[in-house]
Amino acid sequence: MNSNISLAFQACRREKRPALITYTVAGDNTKNNSLKILNKISKYADILELGFPHNTPIADGGQIQGSSHRALKKGIKLKDVFQIVKKFKKKNPAKPLILMGYYNVIYQSGENNFLKDCSLSGVDGLIIVDLPYPENHEFAKKCKKKSINFIQLLSPTTSKERMKKIIRDSHDMIYYISMLSTTGGKLKISPKEILKNYNKIKRINPKKNLVIGFGITDKTISALKSANGLVVGSLLCKTIANSLKMGQNPVTKLDKVVYNLKKKIL
Amino acid sequence: MSLKIRRNIPLIDQHDKNFMYGGKFGGNFIPETLKKPLDDLTKLFAKLRKDKKFLKERDLYFKDYVGSPTPFIKLENLTDYLGGAQVYAKVVSEANGGAHKIYGATVHCLIAKKAGKKYIIGDTGAGYAGKMLSMAAKKFGLKCKIFMGAKDIKRQRPNVEAIKKNGAEIVPVTTGSQTLVDAVSECMRYWVSNCDTTHMCVGSTVGPNIFIKICAWSTAQISRELIVQVKEEFGKIPNKLKLINCVGGGSSAAGFWNEFINTSAEFIGVEAGGPKNSKLHAAPLTFGSKIGILHGAAQYVIQDKEGQIGSTESISAGLDYPGISPLHCFLKDSKRASYTSASDEEALEAYKLVSRLENISPSLEPSHAFAEAIKLAPKLKPFEVIIVNSCGDSLKDKDIIKQKLGSYVR
Incomplete structure (x- = not known):
């Protein structure tokens, strides 16, 4: 049976456009608001990534650190994250939702326990930033057994040999990190250059859904639209931070920003 | 197991x-x-x-630039004062730069x-x-x-x-x-x-x-020097030898112990216990923290049930770290080394005593190790030997010491 994730990519392919993938942090700026945000932006986004916050994130830039910090300060717990997912999926059962975070949170919860909660709440996929291949091999297998997509990451430093192995071990979606950067960095190389690398990876296995993330904003997204999917995260976290600063409602602000992003890739 | x-x-x-x-x-x-x-x-x-x-x-470079070997000295006055084991120091703070x-x-x-x-x-x-x-x-x-x-x-x-x-x-x-x-x-x-x-x-x-x-591998130089110095001083490695070192991340202790792994020397690591009346500390091994992932490695680390890394507190900035080297976790669980902690107050007292009695003045990090030596020495026999790694000099802590004790004496 096709997963929600591969169905989403198939639908986008039919419309000849990339999948729009958003990233927001569970509990930013409150549990309720982060659920409302998911409900709103799911009108435009094809796949939703939801961060479960960690307080020592080694691969995230300032904006996502800020989001995680706001969420943790409000006391978000893992069980709240699953509640948010559950409520969202009840309303939007076909919309793919991917949890993203750091391994220690899973480790403390226990891998099996964590995956059970994923299944019960309807999580479609997982991105674990600090569990690279081949260390993730066993965990990825466990995910597959539970019909949860384990999403492998590739970066500009990944060798071709390594890419081949990772792609062979991948499920329905692979995430290509556009440049050497933490999340939210300014694009250091041109979209053209990114796409050149992207196409090289695509050639290894053209059937795999390969998405690009890191440094993508409303300014750069349209130049990358030949990819299978594009992830926007820090821009959204920044939008929340700014709207809070200005005393505006982050939910309506985010709704607008994601709507605009979608327009740019149609 | x-x-x-x-x-x-x-x-x-x-x-x-x-x-x-x-x-x-x-x-x-x-x-x-x-x-x-x-x-x-x-x-x-x-x-x-x-x-x-x-x-x-x-x-x-170690010889000409770092300055090798660093001195190995008997702390005669401290030994007399404590009245028990012989107390020595490996004065690593004499290395170029002071640590x-x-x-x-x-x-x-x-x-x-x-x-x-x-x-x-x-x-x-x-x-x-x-x-x-x-x-x-x-x-x-x-x-x-x-x-x-x-x-x-x-x-x-x-x-x-x-x-x-x-x-x-x-x-x-x-x-x-x-x-x-x-x-x-x-x-x-x-x-x-x-x-x-x-x-x-x-x-x-x-x-x-x-x-x-x-x-x-780099800090192992400390014990490469020390094992030679110990053999020179005692003719052999003493049967009852304790090597005491502070541990934050654990770099100086790992280097201080490395060459003694296959000897009968006893290793004691001293973590930062934090202020006496505070619940916060930087001693994951002493207080039984669970294994977690921090900075790319699995280790005992101060954290909450959800895996969020916990807050720490210590007077010593060098020991103020929620995790501890995987090497020390391994040494602890293999029972090759034992770990304890000293409070901020005990470390300050140790700094004061050692600086007053001896020509060395340990920084607040090794003062934690001295605090343990001061506790242990009086309970031991005169043929027993304690060596403390004095891996930093108090000069860098003069502001904190002044604030806590009113004056700074080196």
């Missing part, structure tokens, strides 16, 4: 193919982007440590040169790792950036000034607790973005496996 240390294999090489010590500590829990730079560094280091020319170069961090800094700069990197970055807590890296970087002609928590910048002024004088840039880290843990995170993030041009030095035996290895 207790873990086993395999004989005839260096401590740093006791890991399995997944780079885990005892199957549960260490590893490489890192973002994909760092896989290749870490692999490259691992291969380079494996080659260099077998390369006779490189070893010669290292030894030459053991010079070993790792020198080796990392040598490696950076071999790797053809022009930039070097490092984290620092007490400021020693930063000071030494900036010093060595200057000597080797590398551009240097030091990541330091804003709170530590305030409390370790003398070292901050030294870093600046050496021409390095200090990057203040204002996230989280603004101490060492955040400095290490920020330094790693910077490396994720700049690993193509920049070499990273981790200041202690923490982080992804290769950094643990390079650091402990």
Whole structure:
């Protein structure tokens, strides 16, 4: 049976456009608001990534650190994250939702326990930033057994040999990190250059859904639209931070920003 | 079940193919982007440590630049005062720059040169790792950036000034607790973005496996010297010998103990217990913290049930770290070393006593180790020997000491 994730990519392919993938942090700026945000932006986004916050994130830039910090300060717990997912999926059962975070949170919860909660709440996929291949091999297998997509990451430093192995071990979606950067960095190389690398990876296995993330904003997204999917995260976290600063409602602000992003890739 | 240390294999090489010590500590829990730079560094280091020319170069720098061997002295007055075991100190603070961090800094700069990197970055807590890296970087002609928590910048002024004088840039880290843990995170993030041009030095035996290895391999110089000095002093390794060392990340202790692994010497690590009346501390081994992942490695770490890294508190910036080297987790669970803690107050008292009685004045980090020696010595017999690694000098702590005790005497 096709997963929600591969169905989403198939639908986008039919419309000849990339999948729009958003990233927001569970509990930013409150549990309720982060659920409302998911409900709103799911009108435009094809796949939703939801961060479960960690307080020592080694691969995230300032904006996502800020989001995680706001969420943790409000006391978000893992069980709240699953509640948010559950409520969202009840309303939007076909919309793919991917949890993203750091391994220690899973480790403390226990891998099996964590995956059970994923299944019960309807999580479609997982991105674990600090569990690279081949260390993730066993965990990825466990995910597959539970019909949860384990999403492998590739970066500009990944060798071709390594890419081949990772792609062979991948499920329905692979995430290509556009440049050497933490999340939210300014694009250091041109979209053209990114796409050149992207196409090289695509050639290894053209059937795999390969998405690009890191440094993508409303300014750069349209130049990358030949990819299978594009992830926007820090821009959204920044939008929340700014709207809070200005005393505006982050939910309506985010709704607008994601709507605009979608327009740019149609 | 207790873990086993395999004989005839260096401590740093006791890991399995997944780079885990005892199957549960260490590893490489890192973002994909760092896989290749870490692999490259691992291969380079494996080659260099077998390369006779490189070893010669290292030894030459250790001798002429770091100053080897550092003194090994009997603390006659302290021994008389405590009335029990004979108390000695390995005065590592006599090394160039004033602490053991010079070993790792020198080796990392040598490696950076071999790797053809022009930039070097490092984290620092007490400021020693930063000071030494900036010093060595200057000597080797590398551009240097030091990541330091804003709170530590305030409390370790003398070292901050030294870093600046050496021409390095200090990057203040204002996230989280603004101490060492955040400095290490920020330094790693910077490396994720700049690993193509920049070499990273981790200041202690923490982080992804290769950094643990390079650091402990470098500080091992301490025990290479010491084992010779001990044999000279006693004719052999005394049957009842205790080697006491403070542990934060654990770099000086790993180096202090390394050559004694297969002897009968007893290892005691002293963690930072924090203020006497505070629930906060920096002693994950003493207070039974659970295994978690911090900065790319599995280790005992202060954290909550959800895996969020916990707050710490210690008067000593160098020990103020929620985790502890996987090497020490392994030594603890294999029962080769034992670990305890000293409170802020005990460390201050120890600093005061040692500085008053002897010609050395330990910084607040080794003062934790002296506190344990002061507790233990009176209970032991005169033929028993305690050696404390005095791995830093109190000068850098003069502001804190003045504030706590009213005056600073060195």
